[in-house]
Amino acid sequence: MSEMPSKKVKKKRNLSTYLAVLPAALLVVFIVYLVATPPSQSISTIATTGQTNTVKTGDIAAPFSLDLIDETGLKNEKVTFRPDSGQIYFIDFIHEWCVHCRNMAPIVERLHQTYAEKGVVFITVAGGYNTDAQKTAQFIKNYRVTWPVGFDPQLEIFRQYGVRGTPTYVIVNRNGIITAKLEGEQPYEALARELDRLLG
Amino acid sequence: MIPYLIFAVSISGLFLSIYLTLLPPPPFCEISSFLSCDTVLSSAYAKFLGVPTAFYGVVWFAIAASLSMLASNGKRFAKLALGWAVIGVAAVGVLTYVELVLIGAVCILCTAAHVLAIAVAALSFYQFKS
Numbered sequence: 001m002s003e004m005p006s007k008k009v010k011k012k013r014n015l016s017t018y019l020a021v022l023p024a025a026l027l028v029v030f031i032v033y034l035v036a037t038p039p040s041q042s043i044s045t046i047a048t049t050g051q052t053n054t055v056k057t058g059d060i061a062a063p064f065s066l067d068l069i070d071e072t073g074l075k076n077e078k079v080t081f082r083p084d085s086g087q088i089y090f091i092d093f094i095h096e097w098c099v100h101c102r103n104m105a106p107i108v109e110r111l112h113q114t115y116a117e118k119g120v121v122f123i124t125v126a127g128g129y130n131t132d133a134q135k136t137a138q139f140i141k142n143y144r145v146t147w148p149v150g151f152d153p154q155l156e157i158f159r160q161y162g163v164r165g166t167p168t169y170v171i172v173n174r175n176g177i178i179t180a181k182l183e184g185e186q187p188y189e190a191l192a193r194e195l196d197r198l199l200g
Numbered sequence: 201m202i203p204y205l206i207f208a209v210s211i212s213g214l215f216l217s218i219y220l221t222l223l224p225p226p227p228f229c230e231i232s233s234f235l236s237c238d239t240v241l242s243s244a245y246a247k248f249l250g251v252p253t254a255f256y257g258v259v260w261f262a263i264a265a266s267l268s269m270l271a272s273n274g275k276r277f278a279k280l281a282l283g284w285a286v287i288g289v290a291a292v293g294v295l296t297y298v299e300l301v302l303i304g305a306v307c308i309l310c311t312a313a314h315v316l317a318i319a320v321a322a323l324s325f326y327q328f329k330s
Binding site: 013016017019020021022023024028030034044097098099100103128130165 | 202207210211214218224227230233235236239242243255258259261262263265266267269270272273288
C-alpha cells in the first residue's frame with residue numbers, strides 16, 4: 001500500500017526532471033541556430049502590403065506615377081517612373097516613422113551625391129501606412145532629401161513591387177529590368193556595388 | 201501546481217523573447233511615436249555587449265523554467281529560483297528605465313515580456329514561501 005504514493009512521487013520527480021531539461025535544450029538549440037543564422041531586424045514590416053515578395057531580381061519594372069511631395073507638403077505635380085527611358089534608377093521605399101529608414105537616410109544621401117552626377121536617377125516612394133503627407137514632408141526636411149519623392153498613401157506601388165517592409169531598395173537597369181531588390185538596412189558599399197555594376 | 205504554472209509562464213516568455221530576438225517587430229506594435237517597438241528595438245540599447253537585449257530574456261526565461269521544475273524537488277533549488285527571480289525583476293526595472301527615460305518610447309511586446317518576468321518572480325516567491 002505504501003508503495004503507491006512513493007511510486008507517484010518518483011513519477012512526478014521524473015516528469016519534473018524531464019521538464020527541467022526541456023528549456024535548457026531549447027536554449028542550446030536556439031544558440032546554435034543564432035550562431036548559424038544571425039538575425040536581421042533592420043526592416044519594418046507592413047501588414048497591408050500582403051507580405052509576399054512578388055517582385056524579384058530579373059523582373060521587368062512596372063512604371064508608376066505618384067504625387068510629388070517635398071519638405072513643404074504635397075505638390076500639384078507628379079513623380080513619374082518610366083523604366084523604358086534608358087536610365088538607371090535607384091528607388092527606395094520608405095516610411096517616415098521607420099527607424100531603419102532614418103538610419104539609412106545619410107547613406108542614401110551619400111549615394112545620391114556620388115551617383116546622381118553619374119546619371120543614376122533617384123526616386124523615393126514614401127508610404128502612407130500609419131502616417132500622412134505632413135509627417136512625410138517633415139521627414140524630407142529633416143533628412144534633406146533633395147531628389148523626387150512620390151507619396152503612396154494607399155501603398156499601391158508598394159504592393160506592385162512586393163514591398164514587405166521598409167526600407168526596400170530597388171535598382172533598375174537601362175533596359176527597365178530590376179537588377180537588385182534589397183530589404184532592410186544596407187551598408188553603403190552593398191548599394192554602391194550594385195550601381196557600379198550597372199554603370200560598368 | 202505552482203511549479204507547472206511558473207514553467208508555463210516562463211516558456212511563454214521564452215518564446216516571446218525568441219520572437220523579439222529573431223524577427224522584426226510586427227506592425228501592430230507601431231501605435232504612436234511613444235508606443236513603438238521599432239523605436240526601442242532599433243535603438244542603441246537594443247543590443248548589450250553586442251548581443252540583442254531580447255536574447256538575455258531568452259536565457260533568463262529558459263533558466264527560470266528549468267529552476268521552477270527543479271525547485272519542486274528541493275528547497276535548495278527553490279532558493280536559487282528566488283534569487284534568479286530577483287535578478288529578473290531588477291533587469292525589468294533597468295529596462296523599463298531605459299525605455300521610458302533614455303529612449304523615450306515603449307515597446308509593448310517587450311512590456312509583455314516584462315510582465316511575464318514579474319509574474320514568474322511573484323510565483324517563485326509564492327512557491328518559496330509555501
